[in-house]
Amino acid sequence: MVALLRSWAVTLKLAEDEARRWSRAGWLHDALRDAPEAEMRRWAPHVDGPVELRHGPAAAARAELEGERNADVLSAARWHSVGWEGWGWTGRALYCADFLEPGRSFDRPARAALATAFPDDPDGVLRDVVACRLTYAEAQGWSLPPESVAFRRAICG
Secondary structure: OHHHHHHHHHHOOOOHHHHHHHHHHHHHOOOOOOOOHHHHHHHOOOOOOOHHHOHHHHHHHHHHHOOOOOHHHHHHHHHOOOOOOOOOHHHHHHHHHHHHOOOOOOOHHHHHHHHHHOOOOHHHHHHHHHHHHHHHHHHOOOOOOHHHHHHHHHHHO
16 A cells, blocks of 8 residues: 555656655554454543544554654544544545555446556545445444544545
């Protein structure tokens, strides 16, 4: 996924500091994904919901303790699984890259097309990714965290 973020940063000709933020967010977002549940609860004790939604907040808390100070990077890692309406483009790009990374096995052609389109239409791709992710979650009968609902409203109207 970091490779995807880097390729977008190059194509978009991002300033070096912003490109580095995108890469750091990419490296951090799943830092604790495979950690035992007890460790995730230690780093993110106040997060409600399934353990799958705890790894982002846990990774952000640990990164902050270890010296990461950039609010864009920390919020991107913290909210990458659910979305957050307060994001700038670091979080929005990570949210898209997390869904569009080539390693995922579902709907590869459609996701590859969206990944290719991102540099030309980041707003449109973001809207499509938000709609896909949240429509799928609702179809599975999952309840959406309030952050996801607010994010969809902010992005999709």
